[in-house]
Every structure is written in structure tokens, then in C-alpha cells.
Amino acid sequence: MMDFSSPPCLIEAENLSFHYGEGDLVQQVLKNVGLRVMSGEFIILAGPSGSGKSTLLSLIGALRPIQKGKLQVCQYDMGQSKASMHLIRRQIGYVFQQHNLLNFLTARQNVEMTLEMLGDDDEFSRKEKSLDMLDKVGLKKEANKYPPELSVGQRQRVAIARSLVHQPRLILADEPTASLDGKSGAQVVELLRDMVKTAGCGALVVTHDERIFHYADAILRIEDGVIYGEAREGGHNVGV
């Protein structure tokens, strides 16, 4: 029987395996990974360098086709048709380690790029939403500045605003705090967590940064392509 009271599952991976290279050079990076992330959950994925965190995130983010196993993201089956990959990407808010803002656009124009992509053709509403989002990341005053005029931490926050302005159902973040000092790192993670708790989306955050572990609903550890789950308050295991 279907349980309608349980929150929707945003990421569901089963026996997901992934390798780089061919023949003798093949390197198995993910080994039968299982993973579930629900709406309203803020999950941290931690593990040593080279353990496969970014690779896993790139599969979930529809940045590369899956090879083996099952992966559903926002209820869409992954890896079937290449054409729909960019449409799944639009459901997700990515936060990258590097901000990669366009230098020739102001902070607000950078944020608006997301809304333009989604076909929001009301210029006024785009502007309002972008300013709102910049306000949330504490950069309302910097809205008309170009990225080179902002500090690294400010740029990262603009990038976060760009990733989240369309209120995605799923947030993926790959070491979002790596280029930030402790204070702005904490601000960023608090912001992500707020989004999860107020908007009811889900987040999977890759990090080495132990200072932010306490924000997580659950911490998953990945080592050599295998995930080890940690029990959390809800009682169910995220790592399968």
C-alpha cells in the first residue's frame, strides 16, 4: 500500500555503480551504492578525497549518464534519454565549490539567468525574485555590483542565490564552504538548511568541513565507492 503521509523521495539510488576508463585502465569509483533522500532532509556526504563523492553528485545531478543500477531523481528515471537530462537539471539547485559567475553580469543579472532559463518572461517579477533571493543571502546592497567587485565569499553567496532562486525541490552542493572562512561558511550552510526546513526541499551536501556537520539530519560516509549510513532521528537509514 502506498503511504501518502510520508514525504516524497527526491533521490533514490539502488545498486548504483560507476567506473571511469575502459579495459585495463578501468577504475571502479562507485560500488553498488544505495541512497535515499527525502523532502525536508538535509543530508551531508563526507569521505576522503577520491572516494567518489563528486562522481556520485554528478550522476544525481544528471551531469553524466548512469552506467549500472537504478537512479531516480525527483521521481524521474535517470539515464534513459540524454535529451531530458537538461530538464532534470532544471529541477535541481546546484551549488558548486567554485562560483563561476559571469563577470559581465551584475549579481542580480547572474541570479536572473536561472529564471530566464525557466521561462519567467516577466521582467519585473524576475527582478523582484532575484532581489529577494539576494536579500536572503545578505547581498541586497551588492545587487548591482559585478562579481570582480565582490569578495570571494560574497561571490559564492551570489552563486547560491542563483542556484536557489527558483526554489528547486532538490539542492546539491559540492563543498560549498571550501573557499569560505568559518563565518561565511556557516552562513551559507545555515541558508541551505533554512531553505530545506522552510521550503520543504531536500539537500545533499558534500563536505570535508567538520564544523558544519552538526547542521545535518544525517551524515553519510563514503569510502572507496561504498556508502556507510548513519542512523538519524526519523529512524530510517539513508544509506541502504
Next chain:
Amino acid sequence: MRRQNSSPNTPTAIPAGYAFRLAWRQLSYQKVRFFTAVAGVVFACILVFMQIGFKTALFESATLLQRTMTGQIYLSDVQSEAIWRLVPFPRKTLYRALSVPDVQDVSAMYVGQAPWKNPVTGVNRTALILGIDPNVDVFPFEGLSEAAPKLRMRNVVLFDEFSRPEFGPVKQILAEKGEFPVEVAGRNLDVVGTYKMGITFSADGNLIVNDTTFFELFPAKSPQGVDVGIVKLAPGADIQQVQKELRDIMPVNIKVMTREEYVEDEKAYWNNITPIGYIFNFGVIMGLFVGLVIVYQVLYNDINNHMHEYATLKAMGYEDSYFVKVVLSSAVIFVVVGFFPSWLLCSALYKVVQASIFIEMNLSFEKALLTFCLISGMCFISALLAVRKLKVANPVDVFQ
């Protein structure tokens, strides 16, 4: 209707206007680079405009006589290459044309080149001399019909006002002193009037004399030899039909040409026998090539310098086609910003050049359109070459 937060099953095409705006913001952000690229396009435009202008002006000037002669069909010897390299054919061959029913009249034209002594400085310049029957309207040049009655006298000459200034202030002397003597081919002739023709490839100045005077100037030429035969048809005659009938009765060494064919014949000489056409086409290609390299460089660098940004946008859900639109928009911007000022600039340049080469330079809409198409093609190819680089902007790279 709002198309926001669409489901993944309903793809939303991003309006091309957004891509265009992004291209504009990207280009205008770095003004120096932008103007360098625009300067490249302007350079290409000017080269193309000028080369096309020179080429058409020179070909039009080369075929000036052919285009303005009266008559519908022209006869010349097959060995005749150009107006200044004519091989005469027998007069009686010309009269044979009269046997075709729709031929109304035939007349002969004689062409020669001889030195003209500047009446002020005494310096010789080579003039193209046309000998015509003074009773026949051969050319509709301005001023010629007024001056033509005087041409019936012997040893008189009509002078082309558009001859280069090195020929002397003939019109002025004529106005001040009336008819005056000049030396042509070592003989004394009286200048009795002027007309307006324009210089051709063959010479820097033109004269018209009657046929009798012509043979006195060129004693080596025989009055039995015709340089060009001009055939006038009866009103309403079928030119192609008469041409065919004339071909049937003419010896094989006679070319029977309509006006268009005669013009093409003269053009073909300058185009094939001389490297003129090639030189100008080469100029156009060089201009386009330099422009192509400059525009390609700028577009390529814009992509190359924004690899990570584009990859990030792709990871967010932007499609390749959006960036293709951005690059193509940049090309469109270069065309528009580069072409129209060049058009204006070249209208002025044409006038400057015209004043110094004494050949009419006319910046027609067709030339502008042709240049516009060539420059658009150039920018479009640059864009297509640069777009290949987009494939390298891979969204997985932003995770590394």
C-alpha cells in the same frame, strides 16, 4: 502566460532575445576588445566596398562605349579583342547586312589612339579617337548632338570634357577664345566643341572626328576596313531573329553581337586577358579573410574565457543551443555595428576616389547589399568555427 517552474516534460525554449542580450552584455563589457573586433569588421567592409567599387567602376568605364552606342547589333572581326585592339573587316561585309529585311541602317565606327598635345603645356597624352559618320547618330553623349553639325567640316575635332586634366583646359579656352587649333597625331585640327563621355580603360581622354579626318590622322588605316559595324534595326524587329539571320550571311570571321554580348565581350577581355578582375577579387577575399580571423579570434576567446561559466550554466539546465544563439548573436552584433558605419564611410570614400581617378564610383544599393551579404557570411562562418569550441564546455568539469 507564465511558463515558470515548468515540469521537466514540457521543455521551455529560452527566447532568442535573452541570448542576444547576453551576447551584447558580454561584448560591451570589454569595450577595447569589442572595438578591436568592430575595427576588424570595418576594415573588411571597407576593403570589400572599395574593391567591389573599383572593379565595377573600371568595368563600367571599360564598357562605356559599348553601353552607350546606338544600334542593336554590332559586328566586329573575331580577332578584335578590345576597343583599343580592333582588327578591321571589309566594308562590303558590313553592307551585306542591309540584305536582311529588318535591318534599317548600318554605319561604321573607326577607333584609333594617337597623341594629343596639351594646348597649354605642349605635353603629349594618348587619346582615344573615334571616327564616325557625322550624319549618323552613333552616340547619345550629352552635348554631342549640338556639336555634331560642326563635325561635318574637315580637320575639326570634338573634345570630351571628362578627359583627364592633363589634356588641358580645353572647355575654358573654347569659352574664352572660341575655336582654337590643337595638334593631334602631328596634324593641326580645330577644336570646335565639347561633349561629355568619360574616360575608359583604353585612354585618359577621348576625341571624336569625322571619318574623313580620321583617315587623315591614321594614314596607315584603309577606308575599306571597318573597325566596328553598327546595325540599326527597324522598330519592333526581333533582335535575336535578326542576329541569327545576320550570322547566316556573315563570314565566319565576323562576330555578330547584341549589345549585352558586346558589353560582355569587352568585359571578358579585361577580366581574362588582364589580371584586373583577379586582383580585385583577391582584394575582396583578403579583406574577408582578415575580418574572419579577427572575428573568430574574439568569438573563440569569449567562449574559451567563459568555459567554466558556460559549463555551470549547462549544469543548471541551459542547453547547447542557447550558447550557439549567444555566439551567433555576437556575430550579428559585429555585422550591424561594423557594416553600417562602413557604408557611410565608404559613400564618402567613393567620392574622394572618384575625384582622383576621374572614373565614376557609384555606391549603389546593390553593392551595399552584396557587401552586407559577404560580411554577414564572413561573421557567420567565424561564429560557426568558434561554436565548435562550445562542445568542450562540459558540465561535469565544474565538479572536478
